[in-house]
Amino acid sequence: MTSRERTYRIEGIIIRRRNIGEADSIFTIFSNTQGKIDAVARSIRKPRSKMRGHLETMVQSSLFVARGRSLDILTQAQTIDSYQEIRGNLEKSAAALYCFELVDLFVEKGEPLPELYRGLKQFLEVLKATSSPLSVRYFELYLLNLLGYEVRVFECVVCDSRLPEQTALLVPEAGGLVCGNCRLNTGPGRLIPVPIIKLFRFAARVSLENYVTIRVTEENLNLLRLATIDLIRYHLEREPKSQYFLENLPPPPQKP
Amino acid sequence: MNSFSGVPEPLTRLINELSKLPGIGPKSAQRLAFHLLRSSEETTKALVIAVEDMKKQVDLCSICFHITDKDPCQLCQDEERDESVLCVVEQALDVIVLERTGQYRGRYHVLQGVLNPMEGIGPEDLRISELLQRVQSGNIGEVIMATNPSLEGESTAMYVQRLLTPHGVRITRLARGLPSGADLEYTDEITLAHAFEGRQTF
CATH class of the missing domain: 2.40.50.140 (Nucleic acid-binding proteins)
Structure with a gap:
């Protein structure tokens, strides 16, 4: 044009x-x-x-x-x-609005990002079919990765050594996980157990369609949520407004 | 504050205040201010008094949160109205529009807005807890959700539905479909789908 x-x-x-x-x-x-x-x-x-x-x-x-x-x-x-299928479901609507806000906050006007556009379309397609909260977590990591804020989860961000199968420290400021040996040399972070590290790694390797089929316990879902929110908060320097709404929806009515 | 060269300060102040009103740009504000300047003192005084009285006397009804100069409002005091039906709307203007139809004879509840997560408007900013209290304490059999059929209006209706369902009240939603004078060619798929769903025997 x-x-x-x-x-x-x-x-x-x-x-x-x-x-x-x-x-x-x-x-x-x-x-x-x-x-x-x-x-x-x-x-x-x-x-x-x-x-x-x-x-x-x-x-x-x-x-x-x-x-x-x-x-x-x-x-x-x-x-x-x-x-x-999304607008008729409160959880799905809230999830979509949260991801829209992320796009709105992270993306500058007039900057063509066709890959992110395809990613957002794919997210909405998957959200039509599933209620898995993993879809939102995947989109958060996908967006960060695409905009240059890749979270390093395979090697220690300080010493570059391959991370062993043990709890690591997620340091948003450093851009990823830190191994046990380097922990003292970094800023504040959150301890991430092995199952959550695996969820981070899966997000980097598999498609969204496959990611949402992973079976995750409520506890691990919550830990993953806290970890990705740390990353979002660090890069935005605040929390998205719609996050509170997404996390505080009343439970759906029980079917008789 | 914008200043206009050659325009006396009080007039500039009025232009600035008028341009803060919704739908009034700087040009319209200027036109209105100059019109008021040319108007008789009687006319301008009447306007000032009307604005002052409105601010002093009009408040929200403590029951339904519709605008009123008496508490409870006329609609809440009207014993002819059906107390068992409650129509939930976004804003006071919606009550006025619904009343104009003459079709509804129940009570109202004005939420004072809709949920808008992206703008940071949550349930605590609306009159949702007061609605819940009314349903819990009154003999309400039906709650009609008359929020706009926008994404925010729908989300608000679904949110309220979740809170009210455990109280055993019947929750209904205003019908959606083609408006009078609509053109099928330009109608969107959401409206058409609702129009098909809600079709009636002819």
Whole structure:
């Protein structure tokens, strides 16, 4: 696309929506070719708007965008997938929103990241079919890895020696696991038992589809969650707002 | 604060204050301020008094959290209304719109927003615990979830449903489908799917 073109077409996933004015909304779209963009849809909240149902958080759409002076303007939208299976489930919706927030916080505007776009699409596809909390953990590690914050889990980040089959220290500041011998020379960290180290390693080796089939105890799931949150918090220098919601959902009602 | 050269300071202040209102940009604020400047003193005084009275006298109903100048509000005091049905809405404006239909004769509960995890709006920021208390203490048989059919509205409805289900109350959701004057060609798949699900004998 040249800078002279006044309009452009993208395929994107809407990751955020903010209502402005009487009936307009600004959408944050993570797209295949343009990366993260903000674009406004005029009169979208009016019932007669033709784009209304096609522009909503967690909808993958084919979009036609006109370049604006300060904000680009959405002129046409056609739903590709509305992820009904996710939006009808509170846990899945919360998980998707959390990952959208991660993308929003980690990715700069206008930086094309086609691989991350494919990864986000794949995450949503897997989330349709499974409720495994491992999907979120995988996406966190995938995102960190892709954006250059790879977590080293095979060798000690200090001495480069192969990590033995024993508890290691995860030091976000150092970028991975630290062996027993080097522990005293690093910053603060979290002790990671062997099953969690294996979960980290699997995430680097297998696909998301395979990762979510791993059987994990509640205790290990929680340890993995705490470890990945340490990493996210370190790189963002804060916790994503949607994390609290995801972790504090009321239990689903018991079926009679 | 923005300053406008050649514009007296009080007028600049008014322009700045007006431009903080939703949907009012700097140009509109300027137009409104100059209109007020040209208006009679009577007109501007009436506006000032109306704004002051609104701030002093209008508050939230302690039962349903709808806006009111009397507590409890008119809708909560109306004995003709069905106490066993509760319609849960996002904001006070929704009550006004629903009342305009004349179709609903039950009570309301205004949540004062919707769950929006990405903006950091959680259940503790809404009137969800008060809704739970009303259901626990009253003789409510049905709760109608009338939050918007957006992702946030749906999430809020599902969240509330989870909290209310153990209390044995019937929870319903407003029907969804094609709006009057809609064009099938431009209708999204979510709306069409709901329209098919909710179809009725003709």
